[in-house]
Structures are given as structure tokens and as C-alpha cells.
Amino acid sequence: MPTMPEFNLSEAIAILSRTPTTLDALLRGQPDIWTRRNEGRSNQDKDTWNAFDIVGHLIAGERTDWMPRVRIILEHGEAQAFDPFDRLAQQKESQNKSLEQRLDEFARLRNENLVALEALNLQPEDLTRRGMHPALGVVTLSELLATWAVHDLTHLHQLSRVMAHQYRDAVGPWRVYLGVLKCAGHSA
Amino acid sequence: MPTMPEFNLSEAIAILSRTPTTLDALLRGQPDIWTRRNEGRSNQDKDTWNAFDIVGHLIAGERTDWMPRVRIILEHGEAQAFDPFDRLAQQKESQNKSLEQRLDEFARLRNENLVALEALNLQPEDLTRRGMHPALGVVTLSELLATWAVHDLTHLHQLSRVMAHQYRDAVGPWRVYLGVLKCAGHSA
Numbered sequence: 001m002p003t004m005p006e007f008n009l010s011e012a013i014a015i016l017s018r019t020p021t022t023l024d025a026l027l028r029g030q031p032d033i034w035t036r037r038n039e040g041r042s043n044q045d046k047d048t049w050n051a052f053d054i055v056g057h058l059i060a061g062e063r064t065d066w067m068p069r070v071r072i073i074l075e076h077g078e079a080q081a082f083d084p085f086d087r088l089a090q091q092k093e094s095q096n097k098s099l100e101q102r103l104d105e106f107a108r109l110r111n112e113n114l115v116a117l118e119a120l121n122l123q124p125e126d127l128t129r130r131g132m133h134p135a136l137g138v139v140t141l142s143e144l145l146a147t148w149a150v151h152d153l154t155h156l157h158q159l160s161r162v163m164a165h166q167y168r169d170a171v172g173p174w175r176v177y178l179g180v181l182k183c184a185g186h187s188a
Numbered sequence: 189m190p191t192m193p194e195f196n197l198s199e200a201i202a203i204l205s206r207t208p209t210t211l212d213a214l215l216r217g218q219p220d221i222w223t224r225r226n227e228g229r230s231n232q233d234k235d236t237w238n239a240f241d242i243v244g245h246l247i248a249g250e251r252t253d254w255m256p257r258v259r260i261i262l263e264h265g266e267a268q269a270f271d272p273f274d275r276l277a278q279q280k281e282s283q284n285k286s287l288e289q290r291l292d293e294f295a296r297l298r299n300e301n302l303v304a305l306e307a308l309n310l311q312p313e314d315l316t317r318r319g320m321h322p323a324l325g326v327v328t329l330s331e332l333l334a335t336w337a338v339h340d341l342t343h344l345h346q347l348s349r350v351m352a353h354q355y356r357d358a359v360g361p362w363r364v365y366l367g368v369l370k371c372a373g374h375s376a
Contacts, residue, residue: 007358011219015351018214025209026344031199136361143360150359153352154368156214160345163203164338170195171338172331173324179374180342186367 007142009122015149017114019058020107022156027051028100035099039165039185048185050162054155055102056090062109064089066148067116073131073141074120081132161185195330197310203337205302207246208295210344215239216288223287227353227373236373238350242343243290244278250297252277254336255304261319261329262308269320349373 027035035051049057069082097105120126127142164180175181215223223239237245257270285293308314315330352368363369 006221006354008219008221011221012355014218014222018218021213022210025213026206030202030206031196033194033196033199034202133361136364139360139362142358143362146355146358146360147362147366150352150355150362150366150368153348154366157345157348157352157368157371160341160348164341164345166194167200167334167338170330170334172327172334173321174327174331174335174338176324178335178338178342180338180345182374183345183371186370 007146012145012149019152020110024103033166034163037166039162052099053090059106060089067113073129078130078132081134084134195334200333200337207340208298212291221354222351225354227350240287241278242347247294248277255301261317266318266320269322272322
């Protein structure tokens, strides 16, 4: 049996279950400067994301990525590759909804998915089951679940950076002490 | 009058008032893997911080840094330099308290400080008042207040990175897609 470095299902769920309330506490009712502004255009000349986009991206993941991939691994193993994840799916989400509606939608979908995950009653041996990522090749169920949790954290990391960026000039000479303002992002 | 790029007091307070609930949502009740582990030793051979340390550092800032500096600017202007900020003050905080007690303490102190800040009834012209930073030289009140807010965000950025680091191996090949795992920190 392959080793699973440090993965523990209940610890992953401890992250996944807290992300909706964390984002809600950080974002609900914020003025537009913190939710509707991005970091400008990246060096690939693409628009970067604001908080509204990030929550939309998390919603899309709940709908089309994480639990569907769990089920593909359990039902088909390596025989059926995952559908590629559409990183820009949030652009297809309604632009007319408020950020608060997106936060509500994310919380509802995440809760439904965690209920479904717990209903699978996964056993330790299930966590080593293998699936086929369309680009990365063979992956395990534990790697997928760990990635779901770290994906939340990578977007919290991004969000804190995008928000801080709005005060890049306002902090004046303190800029040199504020690590988040030195972060240029880490997109592949 | 010097321009104040983008600074708005109510927008800064919108960040400052949400940080305690954000950290509470993210951290309260978490298993130790997410709160008591750090990123190991940095290349300066110092211990890096875990969530418990970070909340302790924020508590120290509320006690000795932000509002005391606001008052020094208002009472003494550039004539009295700020006391240097002790970045390791959290090591003097009680190590016997739980993370939950630290979260409660941070929330209480932040609330008291925001009540005190609002009681100052700062006017736009006050925001251009100048003070003396012991290392950075002349700074303005608006820069201090903007830095207080971005300092919250830089530690949220750090916290998401420290937590994600614990699953650096568990995510397997997905590592290449997760920006937060490429972040080595941005300490000066």
C-alpha cells in the first residue's frame, strides 16, 4: 500500500467545512474596493481576478469538479479520465448576482458536497484508490481530497493578496515590511 | 496637501473590523495540524510561525503598536518617534492559553481599539498629519492606518500559506497547480 503523507480525511474536512464561513466573514458587506477590484492585467495580458470572480470559481468547482471526480474514481478508477476543469467557468455564472448571493450559493453547495462525501463513508483503503487526471496522469483519492482543501487555501492566499494590492500605495514607506505586497502571485 | 492614494478611513475599518471573525471562522476548533505546525526553519535559521504565533503577534500589535502610534502622531507629530515594534512579542504572551483564548483576546482588543479610533472622530485633514517612524522616517496617519489593515491581510496571506504547507506532499502531482505551495514567503 502506498504511503499517504499526512493525509487525514477528518482534517481535510475541517478545512473544507470552514471555508464558506471564513469567506463570508472576510467579504460580506465589504465596500467595492475590496471585492470588485483585481490586480490589473497579468503579464500574460489577461484580466486577473477580484473577490467576486474567486467566489464564482469556487462555486464552479463545487458544481463540476471535486465531488464528480471523487465519484469517477470510485466508479471507474483509472479507466475514465476526469473532465478537464474549466478555470474560467465563473465567467458563465450570472454576473447579475451580488457577491452576497455568490457567498450563499457557495456555502449551500459546499455543505451539500460535504454531506455527500460523508455519506460515502470512505474507509482508509478507499483513500488509495486511483484515478486518471487528464493532464497529470495517475492520482489517488487522498490526493484529490487534499487538493480540494489546499485549493481553498490557495484562493484565500490569492484573495488576501488582491485585497492588499488596493492599498499598495496607501501604506507609503511601510510597503517594505508587508510581505503580501511583495507577492506577485504564483500562477503556473 | 499631499495626496492620499486611495485611502478611505471607513474602508480601512471595514477590513479591521472583519479580521477577528475571519480568523475565528478559519481557526477555532481546528485540529492541531492546522494551528500548531509551522513551515519549518527559515533560511535565516529561525523558527517560522504557526497559527498560534500569528494570532499572538496580532494581539501584541493591538496592545503596543497601532493605536499607541496613532496617539503619538496626534499628540507629538514628528517630534516623538514611535517605539520600535517587537515582532517577537508573542513569545512573551502566555503559552498556556489555548488558541481559542488568543482568538477571544484578539477580538476583544481589536474591538476596543476600533471604538477608540472612532471616538477620535478623525477628519480628512487629520489623515495627512505626520509622525516619525524609527526606521522609515516621516510617515502619515493615513499610511499608518492603511498599514494596520494591510498588516491583517499579510498575516492572512501567511496563515493560508502555513496551513497549505502541511499538505505539500499530500496533494501529490496537483502541487504544480497550487500557487500557494510555490510561495516561499516574503519576509524582508
